[in-house]
Amino acid sequence: MTTPASILLVDDDADLLRLMTMRLTAAGHAVQAVSSAEAALAHLAVRLPSLIITDVRLPGLDGLALFDEVRASHPSLPVILLTAHGNIPDAVEATTRGAHAYLTKPFDGKELLAKINQALVVNAPGPAPAGGDGAWRGEIISRSPRMAEVLSEARLVAATDASVLITGDSGTGKELLARAIHKASPRAAKPFIAVNCGAIPEALLESELFGHVKGAFTGAQGHRQGLIPAAQGGTVFLDEIGDMPLALQVKLLRVLQERIVRPVGSNEALPVDVRVLSATHRDLELAMAEGQFRPDLYYRLNVVKLRLPPLSERREDIALLAQHFLTTLAGRHRKPVRGFAPDALEALVTAPWPGNARQLYNVVEQVCVLATAPLVPLAQVQRALQMPAADVLNYQHAKQRFEREYLNQLLKLTSGHVAEAARLADRNRTEFYRLMQKHGLDPQLFRTDPLTAASASGDKKLSDESST
Structure with missing residues (x-):
């Protein structure tokens, strides 16, 4: 069952507050209603909602001052302003500073619900586990139901020693998921070693994986431990396993079957105790049909298969990832940028993302490096995405x-x-x-x-x- 979004309503009109509470509750939202900005700030100190809807004109601290306080403390928390005609210029200015939207009283109920749904999809902050039971997957930023299913299966398989094949497009975070499985496993205290089989020249890959002895080949001036023996007791992650040469696939199969490694040039076999996780963006079943991948190795690696969805299938996560990347990169590049303007964030959420999370990271880094204001504007995101303005219209x-x-x-x-x-x-x-x-x-x-x-x-x- 989906957890209802929590909405904080702020208005000193008791009748309007009661009517809006009834309407939003009927729409499936959890509503907290207060009559002043001061009461809203007190509420925020205890619990952060998914969205704030506030009147501009309030007794004491007004709605614009409340928005400024929220923007300073919680830059990704969306705010919708309710305004009378006389306050429209102030509300318009607030939207340029990051308010999600403003509605003019009297407003249409359907339009309000549409703005709320849009704000929740694009802006709403979601939980990113960073401790306790969620520490094992702390690097994976997600609130997507699709990702929740994958992580649930990953947590179950982590407790076993079964081989796992992780599939998914390039840039979807296959190594992050492999690290998460390792952290949740009984082998967590031992090494995790990642090897990109597609990035190491074929002539060197065997030596890198299994090690070599002195004189095994030209340039082998001493003994070298392979990456698989170096992960003793831990986990080896073989990324892009589909690019491994056939001759080496036979030797890897022997490691999995017999739990021994023979370094290049050695007559001695070394026992190894490692768990093997592998990943690929290729269709290995097609590769098998074309004779490019051994079926016996495939079935050894594919005891459990986990598929990571592309970013286009988990759009709920784009705003979370973008804000997470921006916060990290702003600190690294010493930039004062805090968040994205609402239309800029909407452009990110609706972009196609063929390069997935890796492409998103690159786009966020570009806008962060070029940022000159606390909020990244739409034009900067469009330039980084290299798309005309019409392409990002919802x-x-x-x-x-x-x-x-x-x-x-x-x-x-x-x-x-x-x-x-x-x-x-x-x-x-x-x-x-x-x-x-x-x-x-x-x-x-x-x-x-x-x-x-x-x-x-x-x-x-x-x-x-x-x-x-």
């Missing part, structure tokens, strides 16, 4: 852009006559006025009389500023 933004352009065209066509424009749009005049107000459009600006248009230009500028 459905809601695309719909709003179309709506505004459509209304513009109708008003131009009818020279600002609202009744005629509403008739062409097949909408009643009241609804059409509401749509114009939503997008800050003034019909006066579309009238053919230049003096009328000039007198209304100042009002349009204010409307445009308040609608951005």
Whole structure:
């Protein structure tokens, strides 16, 4: 069962607070309602919610000051502002500083729920175990149900000595999962040694894995212990096992079957006690069919198979990972950046990520190094992703852009006559006025009389500023 999101409501209007609490509770959220910013700060000191919704105008400390306090202490905690028309400029400014959104009173209930769901998907902080029972997987930042299933199976198999084959696209964190399995296993106090079979030249891989004796080959000036014997009592992680040459696959199979290692050039076999975890992004069953991978080795390695989902299948984790990477990198590069602007974070969450978490790390490092403000803006993320602005529009933004352009065209066509424009749009005049107000459009600006248009230009500028 999914844990309900916890929402902190802040408003001094008791009736509105009661109505919103009922509506959000009915939508499946856990709601805590308070009537002042001071009470909200006291609540935050005890328990962090998933989202804060606050009125801008409050007695004592106002909603904008509350937002500033939240942004300073909890930069990834989303805040939605509720504002009257007179406070729109302040609310707009707050969104440029990191508020997730603002809604104008009276607001539509469906729009509020849409903003809440969007904020929870994109911004909501999630737990990242860092101690106690979660210490074994502390490096894996996730709140995705898909990852939870993988980690649950990993925890079960960790208690055994079974060989595990970890599959998944490049950059999904296969070595991190292997390390987590080792940490949760009875071998945790012994060495964990990772070997990338695809990165070591074929001529050297056997020597690297099994070791060699002096004079075994040109350049072998002394005895060298292999990586498998060096992991005695612990775990060996063979990454990109699908790239291992066939001749070496036979020797590895012998290690797994007989628990002995024969160094290159030696007649003596050494007993080894290691657990073997392996990983690949290749389709090993296809490789077997093509004669590039030995079936007997495959079945030895594949006692348990764990598949890591790509980042595109665990989008709940993108905001968590991005903030985690940013915090780490900001300290390393001595940058004052604390978080992402809401639209920048949304761009990260909706990006395709063919390179998975490794690509995300690189993008975050780039924006961190170039950051000049506490919040990373959208333009910087788009540049790092090398995508035009249109590519990162979500459905809601695309719909709003179309709506505004459509209304513009109708008003131009009818020279600002609202009744005629509403008739062409097949909408009643009241609804059409509401749509114009939503997008800050003034019909006066579309009238053919230049003096009328000039007198209304100042009002349009204010409307445009308040609608951005």
